[in-house]
Amino acid sequence: MTAIETPIPVRSPLPQGLAGQTAVILGGSSGIGLAAGAMLASLGARVVLTGRDKARLDAAVEHARAAGPGAEVLGVAADVTDDAALEETFERAGTVDHVLLTAGGFAGTQPITEVTRDAARGTFDGRLWPALAAARTAVPRMNPGGSITLTSGNLVVRPRPGMTVLSAVGGIETLTRALAVDLAPRRMRANTVRYGMIDTPLARGVLSAGADRAGDEAMAEAGLQTPLGRFGTADEAASAVLFLMANPYMTGEILTIDGGQDF
């Protein structure tokens, strides 16, 4: 580990301080990552978006460019479970300040008696390994003051029957604190945002709600059960990421955005 002698740089902790910085969003073509990319571009950050589906990625790049006219936005089609593709993504990104990992689905929901080693391994390979691989690949290219933001969900604190494997992915939170300690001598940071139900294509898929008006109504109806009467928006979810990226004194933190859903 390369330790550096100077403290982490002091700079504005406001999101505006992200102007001119480079952020790589692994999972930037939908939902929370898509919203974060557009917000970062609107602030004048250089943004690198990834996702597997090229058409969806191209649309996300256009969306971010529209949000931040003049901002540099690059799309790299890549699967985060593919180490070589991750390497190529960061090679193309060049020097990086911030990384957000939102890639991941909802796999790992078998009853415990039906869990197979292959299925569990698939969930861990899809959710835990990419966090380690992203950190391993990004850190040599990151500037001091830079950050890695990971994603977890409130299953970690409110497990549900039949979701033992998916809940175990909450190990991402322990990994975050370990990574924060590991990266501190380089004056880099690691944090996680833990989400409750956020209205994104992923959440709609879980609740069998479409992207149409009937889907909107189904989400609104289901959201009424939460303390604040609706699910979170992707923008509300993404703004927590920008806070963690921008504030140089935030590290090792698990920030919950769930509208009180785990009361």
Ligand SMILES: NC(=O)c1ccc[n+]([C@@H]2O[C@H](COP(=O)([O-])OP(=O)(O)OC[C@H]3O[C@@H](n4cnc5c(N)ncnc54)[C@H](OP(=O)(O)O)[C@@H]3O)[C@@H](O)[C@H]2O)c1
């Ligand atoms: N929304 C919620 O209510 C909620 C709650 C708790 C936690 N979370 C977590 O928050 C994260 C973001 O959720 P979201 O709702 O924004 O999901 P989303 O709308 O499905 O977006 C996921 C993004 O990740 C990409 N992706 C998925 N697997 C990938 C892979 N293997 N390689 C590269 N890109 C990949 C997707 O594009 P491609 O499919 O084209 O690759 C897409 O851009 C997820 O990790 C999710 O588990 C969400």
